[in-house]
Amino acid sequence: MIKSSSDKTYEAVIGLETHCQLNTTSKIFCACSTEFSSSPNTNICPICLGYPGVLPVLNEEVLSSAVKLGIALKAKIANYSKFDRKQYFYPDLPKNYQISQYDLPIVEGGNLEIELINKANQEVIHKSIGITRLHMEEDAGKLIHCGSNQLTGSSHSLIDFNRTGIPLLEIVSEPDLRTGQEAAEYAQELRRLVRYLGISDGNMQEGSLRCDVNISIRPLGQIEYGTKVEIKNMNSFSAIQKAIEYEINRQTDVLNNNKIIAQETRLWNEASQETISMRKKEGSSDYRYFPEPDLPPIEIGSDQLEIWNKELPELPASKRQRYKNIFGLSSYDARILSDDRDIAEYFEETVSNGADAKLVANWITQEIAAYLNNEKITIAEIALRPRHLEELVLLIEKKTISGKIAKEILPTLLKEGVSPQDLVNKRDLTQISNKETITKMIDEVIKANPAEVSKYKAGKKKLKGFFVGQVMKKSGGRVDPTLTNQLVEKKLNE
Numbered sequence: 196m197i198k199s200s201s202d203k204t205y206e207a208v209i210g211l212e213t214h215c216q217l218n219t220t221s222k223i224f225c226a227c228s229t230e231f232s233s234s235p236n237t238n239i240c241p242i243c244l245g246y247p248g249v250l251p252v253l254n255e256e257v258l259s260s261a262v263k264l265g266i267a268l269k270a271k272i273a274n275y276s277k278f279d280r281k282q283y284f285y286p287d288l289p290k291n292y293q294i295s296q297y298d299l300p301i302v303e304g305g306n307l308e309i310e311l312i313n314k315a316n317q318e319v320i321h322k323s324i325g326i327t328r329l330h331m332e333e334d335a336g337k338l339i340h341c342g343s344n345q346l347t348g349s350s351h352s353l354i355d356f357n358r359t360g361i362p363l364l365e366i367v368s369e370p371d372l373r374t375g376q377e378a379a380e381y382a383q384e385l386r387r388l389v390r391y392l393g394i395s396d397g398n399m400q401e402g403s404l405r406c407d408v409n410i411s412i413r414p415l416g417q418i419e420y421g422t423k424v425e426i427k428n429m430n431s432f433s434a435i436q437k438a439i440e441y442e443i444n445r446q447t448d449v450l451n452n453n454k455i456i457a458q459e460t461r462l463w464n465e466a467s468q469e470t471i472s473m474r475k476k477e478g479s480s481d482y483r484y485f486p487e488p489d490l491p492p493i494e495i496g497s498d499q500l501e502i503w504n505k506e507l508p509e510l511p512a513s514k515r516q517r518y519k520n521i522f523g524l525s526s527y528d529a530r531i532l533s534d535d536r537d538i539a540e541y542f543e544e545t546v547s548n549g550a551d552a553k554l555v556a557n558w559i560t561q562e563i564a565a566y567l568n569n570e571k572i573t574i575a576e577i578a579l580r581p582r583h584l585e586e587l588v589l590l591i592e593k594k595t596i597s598g599k600i601a602k603e604i605l606p607t608l609l610k611e612g613v614s615p616q617d618l619v620n621k622r623d624l625t626q627i628s629n630k631e632t633i634t635k636m637i638d639e640v641i642k643a644n645p646a647e648v649s650k651y652k653a654g655k656k657k658l659k660g661f662f663v664g665q666v667m668k669k670s671g672g673r674v675d676p677t678l679t680n681q682l683v684e685k686k687l688n689e
Contacts, residue, residue, distance in 0.1 A: 205412040205450070207443045208420055209372035211435075213385060215364045215395050216334065216403040217260050223333050223362035224251030224294065224490075231401060235355040243333075243360030245290030250489050253278075257362040258493065260394040261301045261331050262503050264364060267388050267510055268326050270305025275494055278331075278487040283480070287336035287354055295332035295365075297484040301493065302329035307368075307388075308512055309380045312526050319526045324381050325369030334361040364394075370409070370420070375439035379432040382406055387511040391536050399430050406435060411456075412446045421446075422456040426463055426470055438463040442470050514539055522552035531560045541574050544581035550588045558584060562602065566609055578612030579605075587615040599672040600624050628675045630682065633666070636674070637686050640665040651687055659684055 222229055225242035242249045265272050279297040305326035312319055336356040366385065372378045386397035386404055397404045406429040411421035424442060429435045442461070449456050461470040509517075511533050518529035533539050542559055546552045559574075563584075567574060587608065590596045596619055604618050619625060627633060640662055641648055651658045662683045666674055 204415060205443075205447055206415050207373055207439070208370045208411050208413060209374075209378050209439060210370040210409045211366075211368045211372070211378060211381060212407040212409065213366045213368075213382065214334075214405045215264075215366065215385075215389055215397070216405075217257060217362040217364065218393075218395050218403075219254055219256045219260075219362055221254060222360035223254050223257050223331070224360060227360060229361055233357055235353070235357060238357045239359065243289075244356060251294065253490060253493070254362060257331055258301070258495075259503055260362075260392070261329060261364055262495065262500065263392050263507060264366075264389065264394065265302035265305065265329055266504055266507060267392060268302070268305035268307055268329065268366075270302045270326055270329065272495065272500060273299065273301055273303065273493075275299065275492060276301045277492040278490045279484045280487050281332075282483040285335065286352070287338050287356075287359070289336065289356060289359060293333060293335065294487055294490070296330035299492075300328045300330035303327070305329075307381060307384055309377065309384050310512070310515070310526070310530065311376065311380055312530065317525055317527060322371075322377065324371045324377075327367040327369055329364055329366045332363050332365060334358050334363050375436035375443075378408065378439055379436040382429075382435055383432055384511070387534060391508055391511055399432070402430070405430070408435065408439060408442075410439060410442050410446075412443060412450070422458050424456065424458065425460045425476075427460055427473065429463060434463050434465065437468060438470055441468065445470065508536070518552075522546070522556075524552065524556055528553075528556045528560060531564075532556060535574070538574050541581055545584045545588075547581075548585055550585040551592060554588045554591070555584065558588065562605055563609070566606075577609050579608045580612060583608060583612065583615060590615055590619065594626055594628060594675060595619065596624055596626050597672060597674070597676055599667070599676070600626065603672065624671075624673060626675055627670055627673045628678060630678070633670075633674050633679055633682055634686070636666050636669050637662070637679075637683055640669065641686060648687070659687060662687065 219229060221227060222238075222243055225240050227240050227243055228238045230238065242251055262272055276296060276299045278294050280292045281295045281297070282292045284291050306323045307326060308321055308323050310319060310321055336354055336359040339353040339355065341351050341353060368381065372381060382404070386399075389395040389397050389404075395403055399405070408426040408429060409423050410426065411423045413419065413421040424446070426438050426442065429438060446456050457472075458476045460473045460476060462473045463469075464471050514533040515526075515529045518524045518532060519526065524532070532542050538559065542555060545555045545559075563574070563577070563579070566577070587601055587605075591598055591601055595616075600619070601615075604615065604622070604624070607613070607618060608615060644662070644665070647658050647661055651662075659680075663676070663680055666679050666683065667676070
């Protein structure tokens with residue numbers, strides 16, 4: 196077990212290679228379906244299986260997705276690029292080569308700004324992470340490793356070629372990351388981008404977004420990189436952060452004990468919370484790239500580029516800044532609301548007619564978010580529409596109902612989508628704000644609890660909350676809480 200190191204003599208140098216699976220209905224070079232969880236080896240054809248004499252044809256939607264993500268990353272879109280054959284031999288690669296891009300990728304350069312928030316003091320740190328390149332390629336198949344065969348006693352593996360030819364975008368970052376937190380935030384921001392663009396669901400659990408981490412450590416102030424270690428196939432943001440933090444401590448421990456860090460590929464073991472060695476790397480692999488002869492080069496005209504540029508929505512970073520500047524939201528609230536495009540649009544529609552942005556934000560990020568999490572549904576699936584949430588917030592602002600009553604009727608609103616005003620009228624839930632009515636209730640509560648009154652008079656002032664609670668209970672939560680607090684204190688101090 197590697198202990199957490201407080202050694203500050205080293206710094207980590209981290210880069211991420213991220214594979215983003217696109218949500219096109221057909222594969223990158225053929226018309227086969229990309230439907231997830233189809234029966235094994237049903238979404239296949241001679242093209243994606245690499246039969247002799249077949250000709251691949253580029254899916255235009257894959258190209259537009261690559262260009263749009265490149266624009267969102269503020270990168271250079273190549274006027275001329277090409278596909279290459281990447282040669283390697285593995286059971287799940289039917290052609291024994293992968294069609295990818297090598298020396299002339301579709302996108303080069305660019306950057307992705309990440310935002311790190313300290314929840315304790317709301318301090319926000321912005322950092323720009325360089326993007327080396329982005330290119331298009333096809334996915335390989337999937338190996339399923341099975342246990343011992345009951346008949347032969349030997350272990351075996353099965354191959355599902357459905358994933359073969361699924362379109363991927365590979366995004367390679369510069370080694371600008373220094374901590375596990377930065378790397379996890381980079382991956383999350385990248386997922387926000389692809390979701391906002393509508394090109395991928397970014398689901399890490401299903402493999403739609405897969406990250407490989409390259410990490411080394413070096414003495415502070417040293418320019419040269421240390422020995423690079425690769426951590427393969429991270430499937431969650433927490434795993435990315437934990438694996439990096441573990442690896443920094445492991446490599447620090449190795450150097451502090453005068454040992455040499457091995458250049459290798461490691462895997463993250465979720466159960467033991469540690470990285471384990473997968474294979475040693477003696478040097479770079481020679482994939483013997485050469486231009487793909489069956490696909491022509493790609494040339495993008497300025498007119499087409501302008502069309503794709505105009506199709507981009509407002510991006511998460513811009514939306515976060517607007518929410519802070521225009522609505523006065525905190526960095527934390529702005530981030531939660533803009534994390535999902537559907538939630539952002541729901542919020543904006545709710546406040547479009549004047550509802551208080553902070554109150555709306557609180558309802559969405561707290562009560563509604565808890566409901567979505569418990570029911571495992573999206574905000575698009577609830578019956579409570581933005582106009583209804585706006586109406587609910589206005590009822591609270593006008594003191595027609597209390598916040599307590601609003602929370603009580605929320606489950607009905609979420610499931611049935613009725614008008615909050617109609618529901619309040621139907622159930623007679625209008626807030627009681629009449630002083631004489633509230634004072635009468637307070638008198639009854641005080642008369643029924645003489646012992647608590649005596650304790651209050653003796654100095655236990657916190658009992659005021661008890662009396663307020665009893666009045667709220669007596670009224671069914673309908674009394675104005677602010678006014679009730681004032682009147683209870685006045686009565687008790689008479």
